[in-house]
Amino acid sequence: KAGVTQTPRYLIKTRGQQVTLSCSPISGHRSVSWYQQTPGQGLQFLFEYFSETQRNKGNFPGRFSGRQFSNSRSEMNVSTLELGDSALYLCASSLEAGAGETQYFGPGTRLLVL
């Protein structure tokens, strides 16, 4: 079974631009979560989608947004990029959105903001 895939794998943008990242979950998984990983803050939760609805959101500004499609694929968007947005963005999928569901991570998209 194919794992979680993320595109693109690497991205370079400049301050003020916007970016869209894509995530395809494991086949049959309906919940998709997004995380930001930086050397200083570690892995931090951004948001979670299930059945095309945002179920939960972390403590990030409104510049970070996402959506999920009917086939469970998800996208996240960051508008008005700042230097501090440089990070590894990780997508994780799980079968359902219930308590204790194991999340499986993709390889991530490394974003560099210049």
Place this chain on the structure above:
Amino acid sequence: EDQVTQSPEALRLQEGESSSLNCSYTVSGLRGLFWYRQDPGKGPEFLFTLYSAGEEKEKERLKATLTKKESFLHITAPKPEDSATYLCAVQARGTGANNLFFGTGTRLTVIP
């Protein structure tokens, strides 16, 4: 406030030298504790899920245990390929459906 603390921050072991990594947590009701392994430049790879105190799970040279306040990842006779960052994460009752709260990880280096 929910908190996850991993120790040590970094650990160097000789091949075959067994040791344990610690994950201490303070959460408002634990729904699950997860261990992941992360290699440089890659996404975290799932290892174990533990749900209740006293639970243990094993996989090859790794064994994870859980108490009411902490979890240990025991590594028996490690090999160089076990070198990675090991991440502990908790899913807490008060934080919503599925989001994980991660510790900062233990960077393990196994020397041949």
